[in-house]
Amino acid sequence: MPILSFSSNDIDVITGKKRRTIRKLWKTPLKKGDRLYCYWNLVSKEKMKIFEAIVTDVEDIAFEDIVDNDDVAREEGFKDSKEMLKEFKKMYGGRVDNSDKFQIIYFEKLDIDDWKGDKIDEKSMITKRADILFDSGKFDKSTMCYDAALRIDPHDVYLLNKQGDNLSRLGKFDEAIDCYDKALEIEPDNVYILNNKAIALLNAGDLDGALKSSTIAYNYSPSSPIVLYWRGFILEVLGEYDKALRVYDKLIVIDSENPEVWNSRGNLLTDMG
The missing domain is CATH 1.25.40.10 (Tetratricopeptide repeat domain)
Incomplete structure (x- = not known):
């Protein structure tokens, strides 16, 4: 059950404007068709499920290809690559280096009637x-x-x-x-x-x-x-x-x-x- 956590400030996620995210490559990489369980602030008291989604596509990308790539950063919703790198370091506890591999994950929100997990209002x-x-x-x-x-x-x-x-x-x-x-x-x-x-x-x-x-x-x-x-x-x-x-x-x-x-x-x- 792949779980993605978003910041509660990431408003584009719930409005449907944002349908992709960049994450470190997991031990079991995501693939097209995987179901995602998406939360706000997963590791805090404000944890809240926001939706379930289906992965529509994935792209493997090296750290060196995103570290200074302002275009990729803006597509991800950041002002520039420096702001995106700052968020990555925050997300991964500062553990981000040139050897890391990432995935660009494209997803589509599911209608709540199609959720398999707990439903929300x-x-x-x-x-x-x-x-x-x-x-x-x-x-x-x-x-x-x-x-x-x-x-x-x-x-x-x-x-x-x-x-x-x-x-x-x-x-x-x-x-x-x-x-x-x-x-x-x-x-x-x-x-x-x-x-x-x-x-x-x-x-x-x-x-x-x-x-x-x-x-x-x-x-x-x-x-x-x-x-x-x-x-x-x-x-x-x-x-x-x-x-x-x-x-x-x-x-x-x-x-x-x-x-x-x-x-x-x-x-x-x-x-x-």
Whole structure:
């Protein structure tokens, strides 16, 4: 049972973008047709099975042919051969030298129904990783994970909303709005998504659209602090100061312990003279 371990930062593995890897030649070399059991962080507490795969092809390659080969390194997902060699030394405890032989292993992920070993909740696994990357601010990587999870379940409202939030942080507001719209087709009364859409529209420069989405959210939940906060801000940006002030006055009663609310109301009063 050949086992491959990948770093949990190797996002291209679960998105399906990466379908090859380079490893030291084993005592029993891999061959076409072998089944692979693939894990993240195999020797740590964070060990997690990510998929099973079938080897589609292998190429034997000498260390001297990869040590300074930037093309091979980039195909493997590294910036250059120096970065790849650094990873090899880390992977093999520094035990890498010119006499070593390697294999380029090409593989194809198997559908979970075709696995022979323990099955996992693949969507949950990918979503968990996406959330970790999102919370750590790695939005370029988390968006790939949310994409992969949505390929498994394109109608998951949580995923659509999180992908929208993620794309917004990358400045891709039109794509974010598309995600929110898909989520709202399923849950049209979800005030949090309506509010997120309003924020994305505001950032995209569509002030009228932002107010419209905010109004729909407000009609569903007129006492929601987050809806009121952003509604007040949108009205302020539109120059509707009196209306914005009335929203902040209402919000003060509901969320009086929030310093951001007092600060926003104070800024508005300053702008009003």
